[in-house]
Amino acid sequence: MQDQTPTFDAVSSAATGLQERGQPVTIEAVREALGSGSPNLIQKHLSAWRATQDAPAPAPKAELPAAVVAALADWAQQFAEQSGAGARDALAQSESDMAALAEAGEALEAERDALLAELSAANVLAAERAEQIERLTVELRDAREVATNALVGKAKDQLAIDGKDRQIADLRSQLERSVTSAGTDSDARLAAEMELVGAVTARDNFASEVKALREQLDAATAERRALRVEIDGLKGRR
DSSP: OOOOOOOHHHHHHHHHHHHHTTOOOOHHHHHHHHSOOOHHHHHHHHHHHHHHHSOOOOOOOOOOOHHHHHHTHHHHHHHHHHHHHHHHHHHHHHHHHHHHHHHHHHHHHHHHHHHHHHHHHHHHHHHHHHHHHHHHHHHHHHHHHHHHHHHHHHHHHHHHHHHHHHHHHHHHHHHHHHHHHHHHHHHHHHHHHTTSTTHHHHHHHHHHHHHHHHHHHHHHHHHHHHHHHHHHHHHHHO
């Protein structure tokens, strides 16, 4: 919030009040009495007020006899020194005000530098947060891609399992039909070939076929189990 602009009358009234109370009339004292105000503007009005207060009184017009002039020479010199005392005091006060004004300016510059430093730190923090957000966005996109690939892989694995299940079912059905057909054929052949010398050999051949079919079924079953174990392992790693 900016300070209200003080008028000459307000500054003059505050300075007169300080003077009447016997307090030093300085920029800070006037500004404190007003409650606000620019130090530069207060200095300007205060200088104008002091000019009215410290104006030298008009020199007295005295026509003295020549004999008295010499006797009053010392008095005139002392009078001149006393007349300039107000100006010297005003100059000293002005120098004090200038010093106070310079000190206030340095304080404002220090405050400005602190605000600039805070702004720079805020800019650095904003840049770091933007970089962090960008990194997290990339990581989130990668995670979504990995999750999508995992779902696709899982679907493919499930399709592979379903395919193997169908193959095993078909093979089992074929085996059952083969066993049934072989059993029927075996009974017929056995009945017909019991009288032949090669009856035993035919039965052995049939048994070998049945064994081969069972081995195929066992291999397919083992392959299905291995595939399921591999899929379960992949799920565990994910």
